[in-house]
Each structure stands twice: as structure tokens, then as C-alpha cells.
Amino acid sequence: MSAKELLKKPKVLIWIFFIVISIILIGPNINPNGYNVKYIDTTIGVQGINKIATNDVIYSINGDTNVASAVTSNYTGIVTLETNHGEILLRANNTELGLSVEKVPSSNIHLGLDLKGGVRAVIQPIINDTTQTSLNATNVTNTTIDSDMINRIISTLQTRINVFGLREASFRPLSSGNNALIEVTLAGGTRQELTELLERQGKFEAKIPLMLKDGAQLKLSQVYNVQLSNNIVTVNDVSYTVGQSFVLEGIPFSIDGIGDAVNLTATVFTGNDIQLVYFDPQHSSIQQVQNGYEWSFGLQLSNDGAQKFAFITSNLNPTVSGNLDSKLYIYLDGKELDALNIVNALKGQIVREPSVSGFGQTLNDATQSRLRLQSILRSGSLPVSIQIAQLDVISPTLGENFLASASIAGLGAILMVAIVTFIRYRRIKISVPMVCVSLTEVLITIGIATLIGWTIDMPAIAGIIASVGTGIDSIIMITDETLLGKKEELSLTERLKRAFFIVFGAGGTIIAAMLPLTILGFGALRGFAIVTMIGVFVGIFITRSAYGEIVKSIIKT
Amino acid sequence: MFNDHDKGWKILMVISLAVMLACSAYLGFKLITTGEIMPRDIELSGGKQITVQVDTSLSSTQIMASLSQKGFDTEVRLLTGIKTTALIDTGINTSASDLISAMQSIPGLTLIGEPNVMEIGPQLSEQFFQQTQMAVVVAFAFMAILVFILFRTFVPSIAVILSAYTDIIVTMTIMSLLNVQLSLPLIAGLLMLIGYSVDTDILQTSRVTKRLDESLKERFKGSVKTGMTMTMTTLVALLALYFLSGNATLQTIAFVLLVGLVVDWPSTWITNSGILRLYMLRKAKKEGA
Numbered sequence: 001m002s003a004k005e006l007l008k009k010p011k012v013l014i015w016i017f018f019i020v021i022s023i024i025l026i027g028p029n030i031n032p033n034g035y036n037v038k039y040i041d042t043t044i045g046v047q048g049i050n051k052i053a054t055n056d057v058i059y060s061i062n063g064d065t066n067v068a069s070a071v072t073s074n075y076t077g078i079v080t081l082e083t084n085h086g087e088i089l090l091r092a093n094n095t096e097l098g099l100s101v102e103k104v105p106s107s108n109i110h111l112g113l114d115l116k117g118g119v120r121a122v123i124q125p126i127i128n129d130t131t132q133t134s135l136n137a138t139n140v141t142n143t144t145i146d147s148d149m150i151n152r153i154i155s156t157l158q159t160r161i162n163v164f165g166l167r168e169a170s171f172r173p174l175s176s177g178n179n180a181l182i183e184v185t186l187a188g189g190t191r192q193e194l195t196e197l198l199e200r201q202g203k204f205e206a207k208i209p210l211m212l213k214d215g216a217q218l219k220l221s222q223v224y225n226v227q228l229s230n231n232i233v234t235v236n237d238v239s240y241t242v243g244q245s246f247v248l249e250g251i252p253f254s255i256d257g258i259g260d261a262v263n264l265t266a267t268v269f270t271g272n273d274i275q276l277v278y279f280d281p282q283h284s285s286i287q288q289v290q291n292g293y294e295w296s297f298g299l300q301l302s303n304d305g306a307q308k309f310a311f312i313t314s315n316l317n318p319t320v321s322g323n324l325d326s327k328l329y330i331y332l333d334g335k336e337l338d339a340l341n342i343v344n345a346l347k348g349q350i351v352r353e354p355s356v357s358g359f360g361q362t363l364n365d366a367t368q369s370r371l372r373l374q375s376i377l378r379s380g381s382l383p384v385s386i387q388i389a390q391l392d393v394i395s396p397t398l399g400e401n402f403l404a405s406a407s408i409a410g411l412g413a414i415l416m417v418a419i420v421t422f423i424r425y426r427r428i429k430i431s432v433p434m435v436c437v438s439l440t441e442v443l444i445t446i447g448i449a450t451l452i453g454w455t456i457d458m459p460a461i462a463g464i465i466a467s468v469g470t471g472i473d474s475i476i477m478i479t480d481e482t483l484l485g486k487k488e489e490l491s492l493t494e495r496l497k498r499a500f501f502i503v504f505g506a507g508g509t510i511i512a513a514m515l516p517l518t519i520l521g522f523g524a525l526r527g528f529a530i531v532t533m534i535g536v537f538v539g540i541f542i543t544r545s546a547y548g549e550i551v552k553s554i555i556k557t
Numbered sequence: 558m559f560n561d562h563d564k565g566w567k568i569l570m571v572i573s574l575a576v577m578l579a580c581s582a583y584l585g586f587k588l589i590t591t592g593e594i595m596p597r598d599i600e601l602s603g604g605k606q607i608t609v610q611v612d613t614s615l616s617s618t619q620i621m622a623s624l625s626q627k628g629f630d631t632e633v634r635l636l637t638g639i640k641t642t643a644l645i646d647t648g649i650n651t652s653a654s655d656l657i658s659a660m661q662s663i664p665g666l667t668l669i670g671e672p673n674v675m676e677i678g679p680q681l682s683e684q685f686f687q688q689t690q691m692a693v694v695v696a697f698a699f700m701a702i703l704v705f706i707l708f709r710t711f712v713p714s715i716a717v718i719l720s721a722y723t724d725i726i727v728t729m730t731i732m733s734l735l736n737v738q739l740s741l742p743l744i745a746g747l748l749m750l751i752g753y754s755v756d757t758d759i760l761q762t763s764r765v766t767k768r769l770d771e772s773l774k775e776r777f778k779g780s781v782k783t784g785m786t787m788t789m790t791t792l793v794a795l796l797a798l799y800f801l802s803g804n805a806t807l808q809t810i811a812f813v814l815l816v817g818l819v820v821d822w823p824s825t826w827i828t829n830s831g832i833l834r835l836y837m838l839r840k841a842k843k844e845g846a
Contacts, residue, residue, distance in 0.1 A: 409801035502763050
């Protein structure tokens with residue numbers, strides 16, 4: 001059978017099809033250039049920053065191609081970026097650009113922590129009798145850790161990572177016996193970052209800045225006179241300078257600046273004041289407006305919080321835009337998260353159920369922004385406290401080195417296998433296809449793993465090795481069953497049938513051995529089991545079948 | 558048609574069965590007296606483990622002694638290959654950064670690159686341990702069921718299962734004697750071994766029971782040839798992996814499989830083989846030779 005005829009056989013065609021698909025899926029990028037934008041901080045106020053979107057590629061900043069380090073400097077004036085959308089100009093005022101970048105990867109293969117470096121932790125929610133948070137969103141009275149609770153914890157942590165972390169973090173609920181656990185992976189992160197993120201409670205504050213001129217009055221339940229002179233502000237007969245703070249009627253004020261007027265920031269309510277966050281359609285909505293979507297949802301404040309809000313807003317003035325002349329700024333753990341408009345009608349009003357609204361350009365943006373804020377308000381602090389049960393810090397240098405050595409080991413192994421097969425069979429026509437077919441098994445397994453988004457980490461590599469090992473064994477079995485031994489009695493098809501019986505048997509035992517791990521084991525061993533099983537399936541149904549055809553053609557020559 | 562000239566194989570079979578029983582007894586004894594078969598790695602018992610590439614001429618005992626002088630209670634292992642990796646186990650309350658600084662100040666020991674730190678609480682690690690034990694037992698059971706389904710005859714199936722059992726027991730005994738620590742990669746290796754060792758047994762049993770066009774002796778001979786090639790390829794691949802990969806996990810897995818495959822050799826070609834022969838001979842007698 002010539003090569004042409006071989007190519008017409010369906011099994012061979014399927015095999016080649018998978019090889020090509022795998023190469024496409026892996027998407028090798030021979031000369032990766034540039035850096036992907038991973039996160040854009042728009043609050044810094046760099047002009048023109050909205051011309052850049054996440055996943056854009058930046059090739060140089062002001063001519064410097066080492067984008068990773070250039071992006072951390074401060075810039076003043078015009079900054080020129082070479083991107084995949086052409087040249088983009090920004091203007092900064094002695095600030096950072098607010099961009100977080102990551103080198104464009106050389107393939108689609110999602111490398112695991114072991115190979116990229118980072119932090120991985122397994123966290124465990126703690127059930128105690130006083131599981132009380134200040135935010136009792138759905139009046140949960142029991143404190144069981146069920147999947148709902150786990151999802152709330154994950155959504156809280158995810159929000160935090162998005163707000164504070166500049167890198168991708170992934171969360172995976174695990175179960176181990178009766179415990180519900182969460183695995184958190186932060187690629188490229190450090191131990192400190194992760195422990196800080198996880199151990200932070202999530203302090204939530206809503207503040208309104210006020211501007212009062214000399215002689216103005218600060219209206220709360222009483223009226224207080226405000227006097228300014230020489231950078232000192234006197235309220236209620238007590239004097240303060242910039243940077244100090246005071247509390248009046250339970251409302252904390254901080255003094256941000258004194259000039260012709262004093263800039264005060266009042267903290268109107270904190271996480272303690274929010275009693276309910278509404279998610280239901282009656283109290284939350286998204287509406288299409290002129291050039292986008294407006295979202296809103298309701299909150300229920302404590303009486304105290306509502307009152308404080310009323311007092312402070314009574315000091316604001318309505319504007320023609322329909323909103324008061326200041327905004328409600330939301331802070332999470334001291335960092336500003338959002339700035340919300342307050343409609344004119346709310347001035348001085350006790351609103352126990354205010355509505356928070358915002359704007360998004362697309363329906364998706366609007367939905368996400370609303371959900372994000374709802375999540376934060378609902379669980380700015382974690383619903384339960386958590387403890388870190390396991391923490392792995394994986395250094396990137398070890399990972400990089402590993403890839404290099406693994407490749408060497410792999411090549412060494414292939415070479416040795418080729419030599420052994422050549423010694424045994426003494427025909428290149430046999431050795432070469434054997435080695436090739438095994439190599440394609442690796443390729444297709446990685447391709448499928450990439451398709452389903454599976455990370456290639458240490459256990460995955462071990463799994464690939466496991467399945468390739470059985471693969472070579474099976475190929476040897478097929479070869480021997482068909483090529484050698486007496487040829488008269490049984491037909492070729494019969495022999496191949498018998499050979500495949502053995503192959504299925506051998507593959508079946510590996511799958512049998514791996515099955516319990518996929519159910520019981522978790523973390524590393526589960527990944528190992530799954531990749532091994534993928535490899536074995538690929539082997540049985542794709543590569544070894546093709547090899548059967550190849551062997552047939554070799555016999556006929 | 559069937560000759561059983563060489564009675565030597567009967568003796569060999571008895572010996573290998575005896576070895577299997579002896580190992581089982583040893584492990585059982587160890588389990589009863591000490592509560593565990595092998596000491597457990599950090600992952601399965603709780604604590605902190607630091608992994609770092611090193612350049613040193615010191616032995617692990619010397620490093621341990623130096624650290625102990627500085628007040629650190631540790632266990633040190635060195636894995637050699639194309640690179641040397643040091644594994645340092647210590648209690649969960651020890652500060653990793655302090656320990657790393659202490660290591661850096663040991664003369665004759667150079668740390669290369671940044672270290673990996675793994676810490677795990679005792680509760681979680683205990684769970685890991687229980688679960689993985691279960692996994693091994695269940696995997697073995699599944700494998701046994703599959704073998705029965707494949708061959709549908711009692712004696713050959715039992716032979717394969719016995720052979721697989723021998724592989725695992727003897728391998729674990731060797732690990733225990735070498736004081737290797739039980740760890741997750743080790744268990745992964747054992748599970749792989751369950752699959753691999755059965756390969757050669759299935760091959761042999763299938764050939765011997767089904768290939769009716771050849772004499773019994775030829776069938777056995779043929780399967781040895783194939784089996785040998787299979788084992789050799791896997792062996793050399795594992796050797797490459799062990800020496801070149803420079804990674805603790807892969808080295809552990811390679812080591813377990815290397816020992817396992819070496820043990821598999823007599824187990825397949827003596828034990829399994831022997832039982833098969835008896836079975837086939839008896840079958841022939843029944844059918845009237």
C-alpha cells in the first residue's frame with residue numbers, strides 16, 4: 001500500500017485531522033512580540049486612556065520596547081504608545097499610566113503555576129456560633145457552609161481581586177470529605193499579596209465631600225457655624241487644620257483642604273449601616289437610555305445611616321443635571337471603588353431605601369457594574385471568616401528551569417525509545433512510525449487539553465508521560481501481533497483484532513486505575529488522572545488506530 | 558504437543574509466591590507495630606516544605622546538622638540528577654524566610670534561584686492521606702473487575718491480579734526498606750504502576766490462552782520477546798526522566814515506576830507465567846492431549 005492509499009484510509013485521515021487541529025489549537029506563536037494589556041486603571045486620569053482596551057497589544061512606550069518596565073514609570077506630557085491599533089497618544093501629569101501588562105504568550109497553552117510561578121492557597125470557611133456579619137443580606141440564620149455560601153465567598157474574593165489585584169486569580173470550589181474548600185490561584189502573585197487579600201475583612205465606607213465657605217453653616221440635626229482663617233477651620237468652636245478629622249453627631253469628617261473654602265469629607269454610612277441589598281426585579285433594573293444602559297438597585301439602610309445621609313445631603317445643592325453637586329464615593333478598604341450620583345430629590349431626605357444607579361455603555365457592562373457593586377455592598381466583608389489551610393508559593397525561576405529540563409528529558413526519552421525499537425526490529429520503516437505516532441499522541445493530548453482550557457502543570461505532564469508510556473507499549477503489542485509470528489493461519493484482520501483486544505485491555509486498566517482519583521482525589525492528583533485519561537482515549541481511538549493502518553501497509557510491502 | 562520438561566519453573570514460581578507473602582507479612586507487621594507503612598511526606602502529614610535548587614558538596618545530614626545548630630528542627634533530602642534539588646521539611650510554625658536565610662549562611666551550600674514554599678495544615682493533609690489511600694484501593698478493585706471482564710475465565714484472571722498485587726506489595730516493601738516517604742507523587746506512581754504492570758500480564762495471558770496456532774512453549778517465548786521490548790522502552794524512558802528532568806515530582810514518579818517495572822519482570826514472567834502454565838497443562842489433560 002503506497003503512501004497515497006494510506007492517506008485515503010479513514011483512520012489515518014482522522015489522525016491527521018486531529019494533528020492539524022491540535023497544532024491550530026495550541027497556536028504556536030514563533031516570535032511573540034509585545035505585551036497584552038491586562039488591566040486599565042482609569043481613576044488616575046491619564047488623558048486618552050479610554051483609547052486603550054484590555055487585551056490590546058503594546059509594542060513600545062515612547063520608543064522603549066521593554067514595555068514591562070517602562071509601564072511602571074511616571075510620565076509627564078505626551079506619551080506615545082505603539083500598539084496593534086496603530087499609534088496612540090496619551091497625556092499624563094507626572095503619574096503612572098495605570099496599565100498592567102503581561103508578555104504575549106508564545107502559545108495558547110495555559111501553563112500552570114508550577115511552570116509560571118505564583119501562589120496557590122486552599123482556604124476553608126470557619127463556622128462559628130457567632131457568624132454575624134454586619135451585612136445580613138438574606139437573613140440567613142443558619143451557618144452551614146453550603147455551595148451557596150461558597151459562591152458568596154468566591155464572589156466576594158473575586159471582586160476584591162478585581163479591585164485591588166492586577167492579575168488574574170482563579171477560584172475553584174473543592175470538596176474534601178464533608179468540608180467545602182476553595183482553591184485560590186494567583187499566577188505571578190506573591191505570598192503577601194494573597195494573604196492580604198484573603199485575610200482582609202473588607203471595610204466598606206460611603207463618603208460625600210462637602211465644600212463650605214467661611215461663614216457657612218454645616219447643617220446636621222443642629223446647625224454649626226464654620227469659620228476659616230489662615231488655613232484653620234473652626235467648627236463648633238473647635239479648630240482644626242488640614243489632615244485632621246473630627247466627629248460630629250456620630251458622623252466622621254476629615255479635612256482635606258483649606259483655602260477659600262474648606263473641603264470636608266463626611267462618612268455617611270459604612271458596611272454596618274446597610275441592612276439589605278436588593279437583587280430582585282422589583283428593586284433593581286437596567287434600562288436602555290440614550291447612548292447606553294442605566295442600571296440601578298435598591299438598598300435598605302439602617303435608620304441611623306439614613307439619617308446621616310439626610311443630614312449631609314441637606315448641605316448639597318441641586319444642579320440642572322438632575323443630581324446634587326457632590327457625589328457619593330464608595331470605598332473598599334480605603335480604596336475608591338465607585339462614584340455615584342445623588343438625584344436632586346434626595347436632598348435632605350431620609351431615605352431608608354435609597355436607590356443606587358450607574359451607567360454602562362453596553363448591556364454587559366451595565367450588568368457587570370451593578371452586580372459588582374451589589375456584591376460589594378452585600379458582602380463587603382466576607383460572610384464568614386476564612387482560614388488558609390494550605391499555601392504554596394511557587395517561584396517562577398524554578399518553573400522556567402523546569403520547562404527546559406522537561407524538554408531535555410522528553411527528548412532524551414524519545415531518543416532512547418527509538419534506539420531500543422531499532423535494536424529490536426532492525427527496520428527503520430518500523431521504528432520511525434512508532435516514534436512518530438507516540439509523538440503525535442503527546443501533541444493531540446496537549447491540543448485537547450488546551451481546547452478545554454486545562455492548565456498544563458506538573459501533574460498534567462506526569463499524566464502525559466503515563467499515557468504515552470502505555471501508548472508505546474500498545475504500539476509494540478500491535479506490531480508484534482501483526483508483523484511477527486506465523487502468517488499463514490490467521491488473516492491480518494484477525495491478528496489486528498486480537499492486538500486491539502490487548503490494547504483496549506491495557507488502556508482500560510489505566511482508566512480503571514485513574515477513575516477513583518477523578519472522584520476522590522482533589523487538586524494535583526485529579527489533574528494527573530484527567531490528563532492521563534485524555535491521553536489514553538486519544539491513544540486508543542486516534543493514534544493507535546492509525547498505527548494499525550500503517551502497520552497493515554508495511555506488511556503488504 | 559505440550560511439554561513440561563523444565564520443572565525448574567515450578568520452583569521459581571514457588572519462590573516468587575513466597576517473596577510476595579513475605580513482603581505482605583512485613584508490611585502488615587510494620588503497619589500494626591508502627592501504625593504506618595512508610596513515613597509520610599509533609600503533604601500528607603502537615604508542615605512546611607521548602608524546595609530549592611542547590612549547588613553543594615555537603616550531604617543532607619551535614620546540612621541538617623548545620624540547621625539544627627542554628628535552632629531549626631528540619632529534615633533534609635537531596636535529589637540529584639542534572640540538577641540538585643534540596644527538600645527541607647519542617648514544622649508548620651517555623652518561619653520560611655528565617656529558614657531560607659539560615660540556609661544561605663551555611664558555607665558550602667549555595668541556593669540557586671528562588672525557593673518554593675509549601676505549607677499545609679495537619680487537618681487537610683490528613684484528609685489527603687485518607688482519600689489517596691482509598692483511591693489506591695478502589696483503583697486496584699476496578700482494575701481487577703476489568704481483568705475479569707476481559708478474560709472471563711477464573712484462573713488466568715486471578716493470575717494477572719496476583720501478579721499486579723505482587724508488583725505493588727514488593728515495590729512498597731522496597732520503598733519502605735529504603736525509608737522513602739509516602740507522598741502524592743509516590744501514590745500517583747503507584748497508580749500508574751497498577752496500569753503498567755498489568756500490560757505485560759494481559760499480553761502474556763492473551764497470547765497464551767488465545768493463540769492456538771502455536772505450541773505452548775512458542776507462545777510463552779513469543780510473549781517474552783514482546784514483553785521485554787515493552788519493558789525496555791518504558792525503562793529507558795524512565796531512566797531519562799529520572800536523571801534529566803531535574804524535578805522532584807517527576808523523579809519520584811520515575812523512581813517508583815523503575816522499581817515497579819524491575820519487580821514486574823519476575824512477577825509477570827515467573828508468577829503469572831507459572832500459574833498460566835499449570836492452568837493450560839491441566840486444561841490440555843482434561844481435553845485429552
